[in-house]
Amino acid sequence: MARKKLQRFEDIKSFSFYLETGYFTLQKQAFPLKGKWRKDFFKNYNPLIVELACGKAEYTVEMAQHFPNKNFIGVDIKGDRMWVGANKVKELELKNVAFLRVPIGLIEHCFDENEVDEIWIIFPDPQPKSRVSKRLTSPRFINRYLKILKPRGLIHLKTDDDDLFNYTLEIIKNFNFKLIDCNYDIYKERGDDIITQIQTFYEQIWLSQGKTIKYLAFQI
Numbered sequence: 310m311a312r313k314k315l316q317r318f319e320d321i322k323s324f325s326f327y328l329e330t331g332y333f334t335l336q337k338q339a340f341p342l343k344g345k346w347r348k349d350f351f352k353n354y355n356p357l358i359v360e361l362a363c364g365k366a367e368y369t370v371e372m373a374q375h376f377p378n379k380n381f382i383g384v385d386i387k388g389d390r391m392w393v394g395a396n397k398v399k400e401l402e403l404k405n406v407a408f409l410r411v412p413i414g415l416i417e418h419c420f421d422e423n424e425v426d427e428i429w430i431i432f433p434d435p436q437p438k439s440r441v442s443k444r445l446t447s448p449r450f451i452n453r454y455l456k457i458l459k460p461r462g463l464i465h466l467k468t469d470d471d472d473l474f475n476y477t478l479e480i481i482k483n484f485n486f487k488l489i490d491c492n493y494d495i496y497k498e499r500g501d502d503i504i505t506q507i508q509t510f511y512e513q514i515w516l517s518q519g520k521t522i523k524y525l526a527f528q529i
């Protein structure tokens with residue numbers, strides 16, 4: 310691993326709001342804060358928003374500033390990417406953010422039933438048709454989210470990928486979820502809001518390649 314990456318992996322561990330655990334440990338035992346994030350970590354009973362595959366966590370950091378009365382947790386497997394968001398959180402002295410380095414495939418080991426209010430998935434790896442079960446909106450993952458989301462909890466997806474977007478619309482229909490919002494081109498269809506204002510690292514790449522950005526939100 311490059312030295313800069315390794316340094317970031319080490320650095321981030323010094324932040325009190327950064328937590329991690331390995332795959333095999335998590336498989337054997339639940340994450341210690343499972344069911345206790347509000348009470349033991351945030352020390353309040355505010356809504357809990359989880360950003361999956363957060364990368365540099367642009368959404369987590371921005372939303373935490375817009376909504377100080379909500380708690381945010383950025384989840385990714387790459388600590389060096391979360392390091393970028395974690396440094397902003399430190400600089401801004403935000404108290405309503407945590408970062409969690411775990412595989413999303415074990416997310417139900419980290420949160421209890423009804424513990425999460427919303428899940429945000431921003432530019433996840435689209436995965437080719439041959440690997441649909443690896444998509445973060447595939448039934449395999451949706452069934453995990455159903456274990457941790459509150460009734461009528463929300464899931465948001467932002468992507469450039471037509472195939473992933475249309476696939477997710479099909480999943481919403483098959484599960485009988487309620488589609489709350491759906492844009493095939495956010496910059497044509499939406500005004501100035503959190504969906505158009507925040508551009509993540511990956512969104513900027515796709516925009517520079519002339520791709521259109523899609524967004525949907527649904528209620529379970």
Ligand SMILES: C[S@@+](CC[C@H](N)C(=O)[O-])C[C@H]1O[C@@H](n2cnc3c(N)ncnc32)[C@H](O)[C@@H]1O
Pocket residue numbers: 361362363364365366384385386387390411412413414431432433434509510511512
């Ligand atoms: C294309 S990047 C998007 C990052 C960020 N949301 C953005 O828009 O810039 C996808 C992210 O998903 C993370 N990821 C993919 N599969 C994962 C998994 N199973 N568990 C945790 N993180 C995962 C990767 O580490 C990567 O940071």
